[in-house]
Amino acid sequence: MLTEIAILFASVAILATLFVKYKYGYWKRRNVPYLEPTFPTGNNKRFFPKGFAIGQLSQYFYDEFKARGLKMGGVFLGLDPNLVLLDPEDVRTVLIKDFNSFVDRGIYMTNKVPITVHMVSQRGPEWRNARVKYTSVFTSAKMKIMYDTMKGCIKNMMPTLDDSSDRNLDVDVMDTIARFTTDSVGASIFGLECNCFKDPDAEFRKLGRHIFEQFSLADKMRFFMTVYFPKLAEEIGISNVQPEVTEKFSKIIKETVEFREKNNVSRKDFLDMLIQLKNSGVQMTMDEIIGQTYIFFIAGFETSATTTTMTLFELAENQEAQDRLREEVMSTFEKNNNDFPYESIMEMKYLGQAVDETLRKWPPVQTFPRTCVQDYKFPGKNLTIEKGTKVIIPVLGLHRDPDYYPDPEKWNPDRFEDRNKKLPAYYPFGDGPRNCIGSRFALMQIKLALATILMSYKVFPSPVTKKPLELDPDTFVITVKPRVHLKFKKI
């Protein structure tokens, strides 16, 4: 009996080894240069990272293949083959020209847990339907409606900065700006007063921090399952959103929608537009509203807060650029009768250049994927990848490649002087039909924050910030560790 059990175990072990060997032979069989994987994580050496650390990982892939003079290379995440693209021409082919073969991202979702189903994770026809439906709430006209709400929120930030200036304190910039963007997203999207300045532990701020910073061991295990065994996780209905976050967020949205419908309340916000769409006969369930508003919340505050923080950091390091930008901001303010109407914020040229350059050097989304939805042959190459294979766009690697951006570590807004010139490798908001739907909202929020701050304060480096800045490997949205601190001096 013991011999039989031993034989059974040995056979299973041999079969499993052969299976893994076969899986890890994917790129070799296609003659694609690749990085040697190890079971079970493939080329990802980190087992239980907070945010999968995919940004830094993709930078490592980029550097490895670039050093070998390659334009693409194969890697494995878990057992799955991923193709890393280094050539902007190939990136264009995947994102735009042959988009129909790469409609999906391949990001985890399961219909068993509605909060995981949203525009970022949806696939094929479901994604197309959602994109068409929600495009109408992201137009410039709709942004203008939300702009006034946003302006109200930025005022709440000023007493905190005044106080830091008066007491010569070092400001934790990311925390301060994230409180503004949480207020702004909370008010513009859900019509909720989050009050993050009056109460630093306001419910929405706590929720925001929880999403990006707090993971129990059970959360990490679930996350691991959804990344490395997504099919099994989908089948069982495992969520990659922390249960407390799911519960709190769903409750807030459900109660707000029900209250508005019952009391016929109409507000100038995003949720109102969704309710109007629903009432005009567009099919929309409560689960759908929860999933989509959840992604707008998490995509909306952290990315904008990082971009604003890193622009302020660079301006503190580059006082000449700061003075130049302040001149533009002040003259725009005066020209508009001491106000910043929506158009004036969006049209300031040097402000646009400064934000574009920050998005190059510090792209909040350091990498994003596409999944091939049908077998695909790369034009002009002897390479066919199968349905289900993932393609990685290594944004950070491309944005910091000296071949495209000489002296890439230097923050230089003059790179974007010619506003009509399309840069060869620039993807802060992705590209093609599946690019970022919220880019207008984000730019409005970031530029309003910067213009308002620069009107009232000079920003200086603080000795608390350790230089050179180091990227935090444990976050999904680009973050530096330790966090950026600056000094704000009232003008």
Ligand code: HEM
């Ligand atoms: C600086 C701020 C932001 C950055 C850098 C950013 C970046 C990105 C990137 C790189 C993608 C993937 C694009 C692709 O795959 O081609 C994306 C997708 C997306 N973003 Fe943003 N984003 C920002 C702000 C926002 C905001 C404010 C919202 C909503 C309020 C938002 C909602 C979304 C959604 C829903 C998608 C998925 C679109 C689709 O699949 O159709 N983002 N974003």
